[in-house]
Amino acid sequence: METFYQFFNTNLILIYLLIFTIILGFEVISKVPTILHTPLMSGANAVSGVVIVGAILLVRESAPDDYFSLILGFLGVVLGMVNAAGGFVVTDRMLEMFKKKKK
Amino acid sequence: MAYNFYVNLAYLLGAVGFVWGLRLLSSPDSARRGNFIAGLGMGLSIIAALFAPMEGAANNYGWIVGAMAVGAIVGYLAAKKVKMTAMPQMVSIFNGLGGACAVVLAGVELYLFYHGKRMLDTGGLVIILLTLLIGAVAFTGSMLAYAKLEGLVDDRKVTFRGHNIVNNIMLLVTVGLGVWLCVEGKESGTTLPIVVGILALIYGFSFVAPIGGADMPVVISLLNSFSGLSAAAAGLIYGNNLMLVGGILVGASGTILTVLMCNAMNRSLLNVLIGGFGTSGTSAAKATGDQVVKEVTMNDAAIQLYYSQSAMIVPGYGLAVAQAQKVCKEIDDLLEANGVDVKYAIHPVAGRMPGHMNVLLAEADVPYPKLLDLEDANSALPNTDIVVIVGANDVVNPAAEDDPGSPIYGMPVLKVWEAKNVIVLKRSMRSGYAGIENPLFFHDRTRMLFGDAKDTLTKLVAEIKTL
Numbered sequence: 213m214e215t216f217y218q219f220f221n222t223n224l225i226l227i228y229l230l231i232f233t234i235i236l237g238f239e240v241i242s243k244v245p246t247i248l249h250t251p252l253m254s255g256a257n258a259v260s261g262v263v264i265v266g267a268i269l270l271v272r273e274s275a276p277d278d279y280f281s282l283i284l285g286f287l288g289v290v291l292g293m294v295n296a297a298g299g300f301v302v303t304d305r306m307l308e309m310f311k312k313k314k315k
Numbered sequence: 316m317a318y319n320f321y322v323n324l325a326y327l328l329g330a331v332g333f334v335w336g337l338r339l340l341s342s343p344d345s346a347r348r349g350n351f352i353a354g355l356g357m358g359l360s361i362i363a364a365l366f367a368p369m370e371g372a373a374n375n376y377g378w379i380v381g382a383m384a385v386g387a388i389v390g391y392l393a394a395k396k397v398k399m400t401a402m403p404q405m406v407s408i409f410n411g412l413g414g415a416c417a418v419v420l421a422g423v424e425l426y427l428f429y430h431g432k433r434m435l436d437t438g439g440l441v442i443i444l445l446t447l448l449i450g451a452v453a454f455t456g457s458m459l460a461y462a463k464l465e466g467l468v469d470d471r472k473v474t475f476r477g478h479n480i481v482n483n484i485m486l487l488v489t490v491g492l493g494v495w496l497c498v499e500g501k502e503s504g505t506t507l508p509i510v511v512g513i514l515a516l517i518y519g520f521s522f523v524a525p526i527g528g529a530d531m532p533v534v535i536s537l538l539n540s541f542s543g544l545s546a547a548a549a550g551l552i553y554g555n556n557l558m559l560v561g562g563i564l565v566g567a568s569g570t571i572l573t574v575l576m577c578n579a580m581n582r583s584l585l586n587v588l589i590g591g592f593g594t595s596g597t598s599a600a601k602a603t604g605d606q607v608v609k610e611v612t613m614n615d616a617a618i619q620l621y622y623s624q625s626a627m628i629v630p631g632y633g634l635a636v637a638q639a640q641k642v643c644k645e646i647d648d649l650l651e652a653n654g655v656d657v658k659y660a661i662h663p664v665a666g667r668m669p670g671h672m673n674v675l676l677a678e679a680d681v682p683y684p685k686l687l688d689l690e691d692a693n694s695a696l697p698n699t700d701i702v703v704i705v706g707a708n709d710v711v712n713p714a715a716e717d718d719p720g721s722p723i724y725g726m727p728v729l730k731v732w733e734a735k736n737v738i739v740l741k742r743s744m745r746s747g748y749a750g751i752e753n754p755l756f757f758h759d760r761t762r763m764l765f766g767d768a769k770d771t772l773t774k775l776v777a778e779i780k781t782l
Contacts (some may be wrong), residue, residue: 213642215437219438221764222642223558225671229556229560230559230563233373233559233560233564233567234563234566235463236334236567236569237337237563237564237566237567237568238331238567238570238571238626240334240337240338240341240564240567241337241338241341241383241567241568241571242571243341243630243690244341244571244572244575245341245342245343246661246663246670246673246686246688247341247343247670247683247686248341248342248343248346248670248673249572249575249663249668249669249670249673250402250406250669250670250671250673250674251340251346251350251670251674252340252341252346252568252572252670252753253406253535253539253568253569253572253668253669253670254335254406254409254450255336255337255340255349255350255353255538256337256340256408256539256543256564256565256568256569257377257406257409257413257539257565258350258353258354258357258409258471259333259336259337259353259356259357259543259544259561259565259662260410260413260539260542260545260546260561260565261357261409261413261416261546261561262333262357262360262546262550262557262558262561263413263416263417263420263545263546263549263558263562264361264364264386265363265364265550265553265557265558266416266417266420266546266549266552266555266558266570267382267416267419267420268361268365268379268390269364269369269555269641270420270423270553271375271378271379271382272365272369272372272373272374272376272379273369273372273373274373274375274691275373276373276375280423280426281423281427282375282566284377284419284422284423285378285382285423286346286378286379286381286382286422287382287419288382288416288419288420289378289379289382289383289386289541290382290385290386290389291386291412291413291415291416291419292386292412292413292416293382293383293385293386293387293389293390294355294386294389294390294393294409294412295364295390295392295409295410295412295413295416295712296386296389296390296407297386297390297391297465298389298390298391298393298394298409299390299402299406300350300353300354300357300398300407301351301390301391301394301395301408302394302402304347304350304351305394305395305399306399306402306677307346307347307350307680308347308489309399309674309677310343310346310347310673310677310683312316
């Protein structure tokens with residue numbers, strides 16, 4: 213229990229951030245019209261590509277001869293980038309279709 | 316100092332971009348701008364990650380830039396080339412890749428830890444294992460969801476009796492081993508983390524396997540939320556607030572969509588995850604056995620439509636399968652030219668992903684004000700002359716209203732039987748994905764028009780043109 217108290221006390225700002233982001237997330241997205249369900253999901257999916265930041269940091273701090281980390285890190289950056297780039301482009305394509313029909 | 320400030324500012328603006336972008340994405344007029352702003356946020360975040368000060372880091376920019384180029388080209392081409400009708404599959408794949416990225420990160424971190432290159436306390440191990448578990452489920456779960464949507468996998472062939480019990484045991488074992496790993500730390504040996512990782516990957520498959528058909532929109536939103544949570548957990552590994560914020564936002568939006576989808580079916584999430592529609596629905600009344608359906612000729616259908624005041628088209632998954640959205644629009648145009656008021660009734664869980672029908676119809680150039688949601692459609696239906704049901708079944712099943720024995724009893728449905736006439740386009744008399752009889756087909760206001768949706772609609776267009 214003592215460890216937990218200590219964890220809580222030292223990471224207080226992080227815990228605030230976590231909780232406020234959860235609340236913010238629910239507030240921001242709570243009233244979505246049906247028409248936007250797919251684009252919102254797809255756009256959010258692209259945002260989850262932010263995991264690429266972790267992959268970039270991992271490769272940057274790897275030793276130049278640590279090929280295990282480098283190769284997997286490379287793979288991580290590719291995967292994250294496909295997720296992010298593809299996600300935003302696909303969402304844009306969808307929204308473009310919605311747009312042009314507004315007369 | 317100033318350098319550090321700019322990096323942190325870029326991260327901060329990246330996070331603001333995500334929040335603001337998602338906010339704009341939830342309203343039709345600003346959605347496109349919202350997506351752009353979120354993308355801009357992503358760009359800033361990546362730049363910040365590239366230039367963040369790291370003491371003694373080798374940087375390896377060659378590897379990073381190479382990987383980014385490959386990823387960007389693959390992602391861009393895939394997103395540009397994919398057909399609009401294959402959108403659910405594409406979104407699933409992208410989602411799975413995000414999860415896979417988290418798995419890779421967790422794997423490397425564990426490797427570094429076991430080889431003494433990374434010091435971790437119990438808290439650090441817990442975070443890494445969370446990233447691994449959630450990421451793995453998002454990854455393999457999305458891949459199976461992709462295979463199901465693409466029609467590569469038959470829902471019924473990948474599940475077995477007692478599947479959920481096996482799943483729950485597998486989850487318990489995986490989490491149990493994970494806890495053991497966290498407690499033992501390095502003492503546990505390198506086999507344990509590999510076993511945990513493999514179990515988590517298998518669990519992802521197995522978790523999605525029994526869920527299929529009409530429940531697909533729920534699973535897809537849930538997996539979306541998982542990939543966000545795995546990114547957030549990875550953010551904790553690297554102490555990166557931006558990843559945490561981005562990941563949590565996605566987790567929240569995925570959760571909201573999941574809840575919306577569950578509400579649209581009047582079922583709890585647990586119910587969706589545990590009992591497949593088809594497997595639990597044995598108590599449905601089968602009293603419709605000796606009733607006969609009434610067919611309508613092409614010519615009659617054309618006349619009814621052409622000379623009505625108002626028509627409502629109810630699309631379902633069948634429309635997507637037959638790729639009939641463009642022909643649908645053609646009929647719409649012909650009718651509008653004759654002064655018929657044509658609307659579309661969109662049930663929230665029609666199709667295989669949230670908002671599936673909206674995307675299809677948008678592709679066919681149907682203006683979105685013509686698309687009515689459940690409530691608006693139900694209030695307009697009593698004054699509608701004719702309803703055409705194209706490949707929808709369970710979402711127009713009156714049993715949901717009046718048969719307490721039906722597995723879908725209580726699910727909000729489109730009350731098409733309140734309209735003056737109903738024409739059902741259907742391939743055959745087979746029941747829908749839910750495997751439930753639909754009394755609507757035997758209703759006295761209902762006429763059936765059998766055949767492939769696209770074929771039938773094309774013939775209908777030709778018929779209307781002769782009038």
